[in-house]
């Protein structure tokens with residue numbers, strides 16, 4: 500009898516404890532288990548579309564690798580990856596194909612800012628959430644869910660601060676511009692101009708389309724046209740800086756004859772700092788895979804996600820390059 504009473508008492512305590520542990524709302528009412536209500540998709544359910552814009556730079560290669568690697572690490576069901584070779588029409592076709600396949604989420608790194616309204620409207624009408632990755636778009640924010648990437652305008656401002664420091668008495672510079680119309684190039688160019696000292700003149704600005712190959716003839720043309728008038732170069736990414744350095748070497752220039760401020764912080768950029776060619780490298784981080792996949796799952800589950808998520812970045816200098824180069828992941 501005493502044993503039975505003990506059992507009943509223990510059961511009663513158990514019920515009380517369970518009740519105490521059930522979450523309550525602010526109003527104090529007990530909540531039921533939230534899992535089913537909030538949507539219970541897991542990474543294993545996810546079909547993610549990543550219509551990559553191209554393979555124009557080491558930055559881009561690292562970005563693609565990050566997405567593929569993390570899709571694997573998180574164990575998503577399927578990654579639909581394509582390479583648009585820097586052509587917007589290819590990216591638009593890839594997005595349309597993903598819509599037709601009924602993917603769960605589209606993560607789009609747009610090659611240029613304009614011209615996305617129609618296809619984003621199609622994705623919205625199909626009920627497919629969209630994450631704009633890396634560069635921005637000019638479309639109305641109601642047409643996509645999140646923008647995840649770098650603050651390109653801030654990167655340009657940082658580059659100008661470095662140029663002001665490197666040319667304290669002013670001078671003449673040329674700009675190797677990224678892809679015309681891309682959020683990365685336009686943002687960097689605007690930020691740079693807004694902070695550059697008045698005593699520094701931009702003699703010329705030409706696109707190298709973010710590639711090494713295109714940067715070489717553009718730099719050769721700069722050198723031919725302005726010869727020894729050029730004190731500095733603002734170069735929108737490390738791949739173009741490496742192309743420019745090749746042209747400078749071929750023309751007989753030595754490291755430091757023309758100061759260079761570049762963007763990205765790739766291993767190639769670090770090597771160029773060690774070799775004395777680049778004096779400051781503004782970071783732009785391509786390793787967005789984990790965030791893309793986590794945000795995609797949150798959107799599948801109908802969770803609230805911030806409309807704009809910007810990466811925290813820094814500026815790298817030659818003094819630290821040798822120590823850091825081996826730890827660079829891209």
Ligand code: AHR
Nearest residue numbers: 556558634683709736783
């Ligand atoms: O949009 C990011 C930019 O695109 C990187 O700075 C550049 O290297 C890449 O091609």
